[in-house]
Amino acid sequence: MKEYRFDQISPREFEELSADLLQAELGVRLELFTPGRDGGIDLRYYGEPDEEGSDLIVQCKHWAASGWDALKRALVKVELPKVAALQPSRYIVATTVPLTPANKAELVRSMAPWINSPADILGVDDINLLLRRYPIVERRHIKLWLTSTEVLRTILHSGVTVRSRALLNGIESDLRLWVPNESVNEVRTRLRDQNVCVISGPPGIGKTMLAKVVAAEYAAKSWEVIDISEDIEEANRVWDDGADQFFFYDDFLGQVSSGELSLSKNEDTRISLFIQRCMRSTNKKVVLTTREYILREAAQSYEKVDAATSKHKVVVDLSGYTRERRAEILYNHLYFSELPNYIVTSLNPGRQYIRVIEHKNYNPRLISQIVAEVGSQSKTGPEFLRMMLATLDDPLSIWARVYETLAPLSRVILRVLVTLPTSVTLSDVQKATAALYPVAMDDVAFRRALRPLDGSFVSIGRLGTRADQRSIQFRDPSVRDFMRAQLKQEPNGAAELLSKAVYFEQCVLLADIRNLGGKLDVDRTAGSPDGVAKRALELVDAPRIERVFSWLENTDQLTTRVTFLVQLSIAAPSSTTIEAAVEGVRRVVRSIDDGNLEPSEGTRLVAFESREQLNSILSDEITKLACSVYDALAEDIADLYPDLEDFDAMIELHTHAPLIFQQPRRSLSAWAGMLQNVIDREVEWFETTDDSSSSMEERSDLLKFVASSLNVDLGGFEDEINDRIEQVRHQEERDTEGEEPEHYEPPRHEEDDARIDALFGSLEA
Numbered sequence: 001m002k003e004y005r006f007d008q009i010s011p012r013e014f015e016e017l018s019a020d021l022l023q024a025e026l027g028v029r030l031e032l033f034t035p036g037r038d039g040g041i042d043l044r045y046y047g048e049p050d051e052e053g054s055d056l057i058v059q060c061k062h063w064a065a066s067g068w069d070a071l072k073r074a075l076v077k078v079e080l081p082k083v084a085a086l087q088p089s090r091y092i093v094a095t096t097v098p099l100t101p102a103n104k105a106e107l108v109r110s111m112a113p114w115i116n117s118p119a120d121i122l123g124v125d126d127i128n129l130l131l132r133r134y135p136i137v138e139r140r141h142i143k144l145w146l147t148s149t150e151v152l153r154t155i156l157h158s159g160v161t162v163r164s165r166a167l168l169n170g171i172e173s174d175l176r177l178w179v180p181n182e183s184v185n186e187v188r189t190r191l192r193d194q195n196v197c198v199i200s201g202p203p204g205i206g207k208t209m210l211a212k213v214v215a216a217e218y219a220a221k222s223w224e225v226i227d228i229s230e231d232i233e234e235a236n237r238v239w240d241d242g243a244d245q246f247f248f249y250d251d252f253l254g255q256v257s258s259g260e261l262s263l264s265k266n267e268d269t270r271i272s273l274f275i276q277r278c279m280r281s282t283n284k285k286v287v288l289t290t291r292e293y294i295l296r297e298a299a300q301s302y303e304k305v306d307a308a309t310s311k312h313k314v315v316v317d318l319s320g321y322t323r324e325r326r327a328e329i330l331y332n333h334l335y336f337s338e339l340p341n342y343i344v345t346s347l348n349p350g351r352q353y354i355r356v357i358e359h360k361n362y363n364p365r366l367i368s369q370i371v372a373e374v375g376s377q378s379k380t381g382p383e384f385l386r387m388m389l390a391t392l393d394d395p396l397s398i399w400a401r402v403y404e405t406l407a408p409l410s411r412v413i414l415r416v417l418v419t420l421p422t423s424v425t426l427s428d429v430q431k432a433t434a435a436l437y438p439v440a441m442d443d444v445a446f447r448r449a450l451r452p453l454d455g456s457f458v459s460i461g462r463l464g465t466r467a468d469q470r471s472i473q474f475r476d477p478s479v480r481d482f483m484r485a486q487l488k489q490e491p492n493g494a495a496e497l498l499s500k501a502v503y504f505e506q507c508v509l510l511a512d513i514r515n516l517g518g519k520l521d522v523d524r525t526a527g528s529p530d531g532v533a534k535r536a537l538e539l540v541d542a543p544r545i546e547r548v549f550s551w552l553e554n555t556d557q558l559t560t561r562v563t564f565l566v567q568l569s570i571a572a573p574s575s576t577t578i579e580a581a582v583e584g585v586r587r588v589v590r591s592i593d594d595g596n597l598e599p600s601e602g603t604r605l606v607a608f609e610s611r612e613q614l615n616s617i618l619s620d621e622i623t624k625l626a627c628s629v630y631d632a633l634a635e636d637i638a639d640l641y642p643d644l645e646d647f648d649a650m651i652e653l654h655t656h657a658p659l660i661f662q663q664p665r666r667s668l669s670a671w672a673g674m675l676q677n678v679i680d681r682e683v684e685w686f687e688t689t690d691d692s693s694s695s696m697e698e699r700s701d702l703l704k705f706v707a708s709s710l711n712v713d714l715g716g717f718e719d720e721i722n723d724r725i726e727q728v729r730h731q732e733e734r735d736t737e738g739e740e741p742e743h744y745e746p747p748r749h750e751e752d753d754a755r756i757d758a759l760f761g762s763l764e765a
Helices: 011-026 068-086 101-110 124-133 135-140 142-146 149-157 162-169 171-177 183-194 207-220 233-238 267-280 292-301 303-312 323-335 349-357 364-377 381-393 397-403 408-417 426-436 443-450 477-489 491-499 504-513 529-538 557-571 575-593 599-608 611-615 620-640 647-656 658-662 668-688 693-709 716-736 752-764
Strands: 043-046 055-061 090-095 196-201 224-228 245-249 284-291 313-315 458-463 466-474
Touching: 011 043, 011 055, 011 090, 011 124, 011 135, 011 323, 011 752, 055 068, 068 090, 068 101, 124 135, 135 142, 142 171, 142 207, 171 207, 171 323, 183 196, 183 207, 183 284, 183 303, 183 313, 183 693, 196 207, 196 267, 196 292, 196 303, 207 224, 207 245, 207 284, 224 233, 233 245, 233 267, 267 284, 267 303, 267 693, 284 292, 292 303, 303 313, 323 349, 323 364, 323 752, 349 381, 349 752, 364 381, 364 397, 364 477, 381 397, 397 477, 408 426, 408 443, 408 466, 408 477, 408 491, 426 443, 426 466, 466 477, 477 491, 491 504, 491 529, 504 529, 504 557, 529 557, 529 575, 557 575, 668 693, 668 716, 693 716
Parallel strands: 055 090, 196 284, 196 313, 224 245, 245 284
Antiparallel strands: 043 055, 458 466
């Protein structure tokens, strides 16, 4: 039997839940009063004068932690005189305290004559019963539903992967602080209609939390939740046609500053194709999140990203948070904190909470950080208020204050961590730290330096079932933002990190931090493109860092790394970067000639850079070498796809080896003929599919794109497809005519400011 965790909701949320349940049960509309000193009324109904129960009053007591004795004392000593003054015809008590029949009978006697019968006293068991009776109310109160025992058991123990379990494990505590807004319904609608949703917005606005809530909803329905960490190829590798799968790709365009966006070659195509693949599926959903300014930059630079995401976007910004919603977020963080009461109520004098919720830098993540970090540092209420407002004025200062107090080794760990992938093992971080730290460092010193970081700057967790291994990552993106800013202010520090790097991946991430898009002067610091190229070439054969929970295989390490060197030489051409790229390509050629590298593994190198791009770096040698790689692989690539009867196989080939479509090769005509056969079957698919018109449009665009790449004329087929799409669209419009959305009339509220004042006033009760 499903049981609910009422400790996950605030007193105000319990009042709203009681209003919804009683409206459903009694068939009347209740007026919801402001929280705080309520004069004995939380909910009220006024009907016609001759109507039975026309002046109904409901008192809500979210007192589960206080217990029966405290509840009885408060009702009899505090509420009874108020009820006697109001003289309602019916008085109902709703509480989260467990009540026995004897408890209810005692309350009826003690509150006489105002409680008509024990049925007008709703204890926690009665609330549970009403929630099961009215599932529409249960689902409306998502925090309660997702943290019920049955749903949590499904989420965490229904065959989800280790990494997805790590993603969802914190959902219970996160939900206590979360305040739903209209964005959650927009995301649900996108996923229902299109299977795809891109959540964008400014940093700290709650994009990841929103995505996690929706992911938890699908996990509760026994969908497999796949958490993508580094590359969309991870999703393709675990795709299971027969499984219900929900893919979650947080910060899919990365966490870069404005002007620094640089997707790897064809990553935009791979993202676009994966979105298309999900849209065509009947059992796949994908949610991607990104910062809005990064998505705008990507739309300007990568046409395929824009085309793939623009129809599926939900923007989350502060305009979606009313003053009341902002107030509720701040209230929840204070109410559920373990801070002393003089801190919790310190914003009440002079209504200082209004200054907070109207501050230009207000966002949910910053509020969470301030309450956690500033609250623990403050010794008085006025000090907390002063530090809160100062942090809102300068958000990064919250980390700067603590960073300055850290021991040198703790700072080195943070500097190293910013050069590593999102989530890594502690052992890899320790190895990279030992290389950078100027004195000998043993295990004890490393663990001691981690202690002040865990829970503040970083999160450390168990790595699956391996008791001897731990993972580490920045606690949230704002910490990485702060450390990136620190490194940019310390050019010598970045140079030292590069010279002492032990992993190739550190060179790549340092290049990103240093913004190497041809905008830096070379030969100035070790963090310049030349410095990155030199160190990266030295580490090109180094062991790969163990990314936590990565599904990517390690088979194409050399070609992936050499691809980076080629990209670097194109972005910042110099004799040093070009020589490093040439040497890298030589190693690929030697590995193929020696039989140490399978030809299929080398396809990524030629897939990343076209001959025109290689020529742009003015190096005949590297162009010649790249062509040698292509010539060595061309026949083998063709052998990988001898029979392209499947449209998705054609798309996969175009994604991973686009140069094939650009070369005047003998086999190209054969492929064009194969595509003609594919087109015939695709037209049949359009005639018989039950997919939506938007999904058909996406697949049609993809078909035209590949046909154009092969110089194949779709001819009359294109008209047939367009006619079919138009036919389906008209049918959809007819099907939706006259449909009305589910009717829900929320409880009425008093004025906005009065509610906010009473909300914070209740913290003093």
